[in-house]
Amino acid sequence: MTTPRLDQPRELRRTLLPRPHYDPESFGRLSERIARFLGTARFLVYMTAFVAVWIGWNVLAPPALRFDEYPFIFLTLMLSLQASYAAPLILLAQNRQDDRDRVQYEQDRARNDRTIADTEYLTREIAGLRLAISEVATRDFLRSELQQMIRELDGERKESHSTLS
Numbered sequence: 001m002t003t004p005r006l007d008q009p010r011e012l013r014r015t016l017l018p019r020p021h022y023d024p025e026s027f028g029r030l031s032e033r034i035a036r037f038l039g040t041a042r043f044l045v046y047m048t049a050f051v052a053v054w055i056g057w058n059v060l061a062p063p064a065l066r067f068d069e070y071p072f073i074f075l076t077l078m079l080s081l082q083a084s085y086a087a088p089l090i091l092l093a094q095n096r097q098d099d100r101d102r103v104q105y106e107q108d109r110a111r112n113d114r115t116i117a118d119t120e121y122l123t124r125e126i127a128g129l130r131l132a133i134s135e136v137a138t139r140d141f142l143r144s145e146l147q148q149m150i151r152e153l154d155g156e157r158k159e160s161h162s163t164l165s
Contacts, residue, residue, distance in 0.1 A: 028092060028093075028096050031089040031092045031093050031096075032092075032093040032096060032097075034086075034089050034093075035086075035089050035090045035092075035093035035094075036093070038086055038089075038090065039090075051075065051079075054068070054072070054075050055072065055075070058070070058072065058075075
């Protein structure tokens with residue numbers, strides 16, 4: 001037998017049995033549905049009724065029909081099994097929700113950055129328009145200039161009439 005060399009990767013072992021394949025997205029959606037159900041009052045009512053019926057049956061039924069005598073070891077095993085599956089499913093659902101929240105946060109941040117950039121652009125444009133408008137002749141300015149010209153023309157006309165007469 002040769003000693004393994006640490007500077008080279010191991011050879012892939014071929015297995016006779018195929019590895020199970022599952023769709024992580026489908027499994028994640030299923031785990032979220034289960035986790036959502038586990039967090040409802042309906043689940044608590046169902047679980048309470050199940051435990052009450054279990055204990056009631058194993059206390060009140062004839063001894064020949066009882067299948068889990070006090071201290072209800074099988075019931076404890078069933079509840080432990082349920083908890084051992086529920087905890088990882090809940091954690092998986094929380095991780096998926098965290099991922100969705102992170103994506104939503106990034107999208108909100110990008111949208112906020114775009115809004116800030118648009119607002120700054122519009123602010124610059126408004127400032128530019130204000131500067132441009134201050135250089136443009138306004139209606140009041142034109143009226144005052146026209147009125148001044150009319151007065152000057154009236155004054156020149158009166159002077160020309162007075163010099164002719």
